[in-house]
Amino acid sequence: MAFRIESRTTMAPWPELESVHPHPTEGATSQQSATPAKGEETNKNAFGSPVTEMDLSSFVTVPLNEEPTKGEDTWDLPVLQDTGITWSERDTKGKILCVFQGIGKFIFLLGFLYLFVCSLDVLSSAFQLVGGKVAGKFLRSNILLSNPVVGLVIGVLVTVMVQSSSTSSSIIVSMVASSLLTVRAAIPIIMGANIGTTITNTIVALMQAGDRNKFRRALAGATVHDFFNWLSVFVLLPLEAATHYLEILTNFVVETFHFKNGEDAPDLLKVITDPFTKLIIQLDKKVINQIAMKDETAPNKSLVKIWCHTFTKVTEMNVTVPSPENCTSPSLCFTDGLQFWTTKNVTYKENIAKCQHIFVNFNLPDVATGVILLITSLLVLCTCLVMIVKLLNSVLKGQVASVIKKTLNTDFPFPFAWLTGYLAIFVGAGMTFLMQSSSVFTSAMTPLIGIGVITIERAYPLTLGSNIGTTTTAILAALASPGSTLKSSLQIALCHFFFNISGILLWYPIPLTRLPIRLAKGLGKISAKYRWFAIFYMVFFFFLIPLTVFGLSLAGWQVLVGVGVPIIFLLILVVFIGLLQSRCPWILPRKLQNWDFLPLWMHSLKPWDYLISLLTNCCQRRCCCCCRVCCLLRGCPKCCEDLEEGQEHPKDIPIKAPDAFDNIAMSREAQDEVKSQVNTMGVKTISNSTAL
8 A cells, every 4th residue: 555745855754664674775865866766656746846655565564553652651551442332322222232242252251261271271281291200200319309409490390391389299298298308308399399380371471472562561470470489499498408497487387286187178160170171181190199209110100091980999818928028927827838828908999980081092192192282272272362362352441441450450548558469469369279279360360461451560469479379278288188198298388388478578568679570571571572582581491491400410519519600600790780780880890881892692682583583584485485386286386476476575675765754854744644644554564573
């Protein structure tokens, strides 16, 4: 689509369009070009002035409305305005139709939310099928687990692999109860499990990468949980290794209060989702536990549950033994002259009915079943998230949006404003207690942050409350343990509880110490500009660092300390110099007042973004080559001609500056006119940054 711009001798470049070009334009001079560039038509208007007609789509490569204007706060909540017909303007039929539409949207919203929660459950099962046995093997080495740092990274890896902190915590509790693991060695693993469970929020936030503003807010809201856990571990793990305060405190609580066996945690959410998820897959989670408990037969068992109804019977039988020492007791030992016999209780298990899920008769390997479920659950998760966001954008308009946003984000009146955050902590804890899953609560909150219903500042205390809520369910579950394992189970659950309480005391009461919010916003800004950086962050912090530390620990603690200490010292030095550069650069030498003395790739993401853009463009061209081969095989020469014409990337096409923008000055009226024409035309543009 083309539009006409009157060129005058006193026209300056339009700043917005000037910033669009990532590379210098060809043919851009200060004087008006004598001949029009290709794709332009020069006419004359009624006043005899030359008019240049050009195609906007030939040079516009970045959306003009994605980057915030200068001085605009990128974290302000968007105004969700109702652009439809108001209620007063509708007739009776329109009002009835509007009511039924609202009810239908609400029903669809609940349906997609239900599928969203079920897909999270199936996603956890898929991760356990793919990496559950490997996670169990990680927990078998007692020598490695005695190192707090190794225990931490193993907790992260195990929880990432099984996508469930409750599963990893239950395995740790069983190992402590069986004396395979001490409470002191289990505490760092619990800290790692607290970190590993937050990857689910980041995966959900990645689904909103299509819109920069939504992605910025959603990723910041999701990773504020990550940074809280990482910062808490950096402070509390060395403190625990030096003083063992969590072990001492929880032992004192357990010994002081004489707990009795209680009831299990409420299972409200599972009651709703289990009837559907059990039709898809059912797992025997005891297999992972048995692998961690060094059962030699467990690695050969399948995690896919086949028999759901079994009958177990214990009977006394006479069995042969090699020698009298193997008899149950001397009174129950006898011989027939050739063999020794004794009486033993033999457990007989009879399978009665098979499970009813889809994979019960497939006999596929666990990894193959896990991959199928992983791909399917991610597709359902993406679809549900997109539909939830669209429905919320449709429902939350006008007065409804303002009421909800004010209710969620408004503080109490002075002087009780400080109580609002603590009330949000209690709300987050209560909701997680009812849902019995912190991942479900925070993942459901992520799209609300993305569309601008909840601020990051309000989502932070809700997330902290969710951390506490997930530990209270573990405490109730521990109270339901048998008497032999009650103390160890309860002590581990209380360690998890007091760890989160200590983190909240560190990073919430004083506003200056709320570093997770600042770090999450910084990551959100970077990832909104370079969207591939969000994937890099997730892979680096949840996989590369834990695997590297685990690999170094296999070589010995001397190698781990020798490599880790210099790296940590260098990171602390870089952070310290960066703070001085931003706060008081004058006390630094001139060379250290910025990072320009380093190569560009060491202090900027632009070279990396250019490299990733080249790689993605290469993949696109190879895909086009494959399409061309398919077209030739099918005998479609016209298709191949279209591919050859469209295979050039927009960045490879030389761009000539339009004559209309080469003059020296341009009036504000002309700029406004051009901007309004661009906005009303609805030109479809393509972002120059790498898409996710």
